[in-house]
Amino acid sequence: xxxxxxxxxxxxxxxxxxxxxxxxxxxxxxxxxxxxxxxxxxxxxxxxxxxxxxxxxxxxxxxxxxxxxxxxxxxxxxxxxxxxxxxxxxxxxxxxxxxxxxxxxxxxxxxxxxxxxxxxxxxxxxxxxxxxxxxxxxxxxxxxxxxxxxxxxxxxxxxxxxxxxxxxxxxxxxxxxxxxxxxxxxxxxxxxxxxxxxxxxxxxxxxxxxxxxxxxxxxxxxxxxxxxxxxxxxxxxxxxxxxxxxxxxxxxxxxxxxxxxxxxxxxxxxxxxxxxxxxxxxxxxxxxxxxxxxxxxxxxxxxxxxxxxxxxxxxxxxxxxxxxxxxxxxxxxxxxxxxxxxxxxxxxxxxxxxxxxxxxxxxxxxxxxxxxxxxxxxxxxxxxxxxxxxxxxxxxxxxxxxxxxxxxxxxxxxxxxxx
Amino acid sequence: xxxxxxxxxxxxxxxxxxxxxxxxxxxxxxxxxxxxxxxxxxxxxxxxxxxxxxxxxxxxxxxxxxxxxxxxxxxxxxxxxxxxxxxxxxxxxxxxxxxxxxxxxxxxxxxxxxxxxxxxxx
Numbered sequence: 001x002x003x004x005x006x007x008x009x010x011x012x013x014x015x016x017x018x019x020x021x022x023x024x025x026x027x028x029x030x031x032x033x034x035x036x037x038x039x040x041x042x043x044x045x046x047x048x049x050x051x052x053x054x055x056x057x058x059x060x061x062x063x064x065x066x067x068x069x070x071x072x073x074x075x076x077x078x079x080x081x082x083x084x085x086x087x088x089x090x091x092x093x094x095x096x097x098x099x100x101x102x103x104x105x106x107x108x109x110x111x112x113x114x115x116x117x118x119x120x121x122x123x124x125x126x127x128x129x130x131x132x133x134x135x136x137x138x139x140x141x142x143x144x145x146x147x148x149x150x151x152x153x154x155x156x157x158x159x160x161x162x163x164x165x166x167x168x169x170x171x172x173x174x175x176x177x178x179x180x181x182x183x184x185x186x187x188x189x190x191x192x193x194x195x196x197x198x199x200x201x202x203x204x205x206x207x208x209x210x211x212x213x214x215x216x217x218x219x220x221x222x223x224x225x226x227x228x229x230x231x232x233x234x235x236x237x238x239x240x241x242x243x244x245x246x247x248x249x250x251x252x253x254x255x256x257x258x259x260x261x262x263x264x265x266x267x268x269x270x271x272x273x274x275x276x277x278x279x280x281x282x283x284x285x286x287x288x289x290x291x292x293x294x295x296x297x298x299x300x301x302x303x304x305x306x307x308x309x310x311x312x313x314x315x316x317x318x319x320x321x322x323x324x325x326x327x328x329x330x331x332x333x334x335x336x337x338x339x340x341x342x343x344x345x346x347x348x349x350x351x352x353x354x355x356x357x358x359x360x361x362x363x364x365x366x367x368x369x370x371x372x373x374x375x376x377x378x379x380x381x382x383x384x385x386x387x388x389x390x391x392x393x394x395x396x397x398x399x400x401x402x403x404x405x406x407x408x409x410x411x412x413x414x415x416x417x418x419x
Numbered sequence: 420x421x422x423x424x425x426x427x428x429x430x431x432x433x434x435x436x437x438x439x440x441x442x443x444x445x446x447x448x449x450x451x452x453x454x455x456x457x458x459x460x461x462x463x464x465x466x467x468x469x470x471x472x473x474x475x476x477x478x479x480x481x482x483x484x485x486x487x488x489x490x491x492x493x494x495x496x497x498x499x500x501x502x503x504x505x506x507x508x509x510x511x512x513x514x515x516x517x518x519x520x521x522x523x524x525x526x527x528x529x530x531x532x533x534x535x536x537x538x539x540x541x
Binding site: 046047050051054055057058059062103104105106107108109110111112113114123124127128131132134135136145146147148153154173174175176177179180183186187190191193194197198201204205208209210257262263266267270271330331334335338339342346349350353356357360 | 426427428429430431433434435436437438439441442445446448449450452453454455456457459461462463464465466467471479480482483486487489490493494497500501504505507508515518519522526529533538539540
């Protein structure tokens with residue numbers, strides 16, 4: 001077992017040029033022959049190759065977030081019957097670069113009352129977890145830094161670190177709006193972490209492993225078909241976890257200034273914004289790897305190209321979600337998580353457990369059968385939960401100052417109407 | 420060449436290190452390029468034009484705390500569920516039913532919290 005990237009021709013060549021490894025995949029040497037470094041220095045070859053690969057991946061993802069910012073603004077313009085950015089470059093495609101340069105040239109203001117250490121550390125802690133997730137995503141054959149045997153758990157654990165960053169930003173700014181935004185964000189993030197984790201359990205039962213590479217290998221039928229309910233819950237929870245509309249109460253610009261990053265300026269503000277878009281790209285990558293069979297496709301394109309091609313509709317769908325729904329209130333968001341998604345995720349776990357009890361190692365035809373059953377479960381359970389949500393009186397939370405004067409609810413106010 | 424486990428985690432740490440260096444690089448570029456003209460008014464917290472009062476943090480609704488408590492219970496449960504999903508097919512049948520009992524107790528807890536009104540925002 002050498003490093004994972006030996007399955008990729010490009011990185012295998014670099015590694016084998018440098019080291020005198022006795023790995024079978026290195027037997028032909030690299031382009032330049034074999035062993036430029038003396039024996040015993042395989043670790044240095046590994047270090048150089050891994051740094052190079054991490055640098056390439058990080059650069060690509062950071063640039064992809066710039067492309068995504070442009071694409072999102074153009075698409076939102078189209079969705080809202082306006083043109084969108086069109087001044088700088090063809091179809092406005094250089095706008096995010098202009099934004100980035102502007103951000104670099106802005107003064108970095110730290111409020112006088114701020115807790116300086118906490119305030120400065122927050123954007124870094126926001127950004128680094130996103131970039132750590134990048135290491136375990138299988139972008140294609142051999143195109144990943146590490147195939148961890150706890151891959152999915154690692155992703156869930158690392159992405160929840162952004163909760164700390166948001167609390168630190170809100171607390172460190174010593175700003176009312178920032179603190180409100182941070183508190184809302186924490187309630188939202190921790191509530192959606194549970195359905196997000198539980199919705200993946202059905203996938204893991206079929207794949208029989210927590211490693212993302214094995215999950216991709218197990219997908220003879222894409223898991224979006226085999227686990228439709230799990231996909232639905234995971235998609236909603238990921239959109240919430242990355243703080244995007246309709247779950248963007250943490251930075252609701254019409255009520256909180258800009259939420260937890262109100263007081264940030266310059267490059268720190270830029271990092272917060274970039275972390276949001278990077279997280280969007282990475283969670284769409286996780287969705288592709290777990291539910292859309294990762295880099296698997298037909299032979300005429302390399303696996304990396306398949307992976308990116310599959311990410312495009314997921315990202316488009318996330319933008320479409322943002323354009324279609326208004327922002328939910330915090331109590332609606334939390335009750336959707338606790339009363340809706342957690343129940344749906346548990347139904348999914350129960351059904352998948354029973355199904356994988358019947359078919360312990362499913363063949364492709366058994367996977368299709370599972371898909372049929374799970375689609376039935378999806379339709380019934382989503383219909384049941386959503387019709388339950390639509391019934392009952394409309395709950396409007398009262399502010400504490402008018403609690404003494406209970407207002408009579410209008411008699412004609414019926415179920416479901418958001419009057 | 421170190422084997423298996425170490426190599427993988429070393430790769431993750433290297434990835435994090437490269438990411439950290441990219442961020443530090445951005446900060447340094449911004450430090451060299453940006454103007455630095457501090458003034459008293461710039462240091463005031465931005466609250467949409469109103470001068471912030473003496474007491475800068477406001478009270479936070481107690482509901483957030485209750486959600487945090489519920490989260491702790493269910494997150495620990497999720498951590499227990501992850502190894503179970505991988506191993507229950509290889510173990511005896513009793514493992515499967517035991518976890519169903521465990522889930523039942525937790526769902527009863529959720530139903531209790533729901534009934535008590537911990538999940539509604541009043």
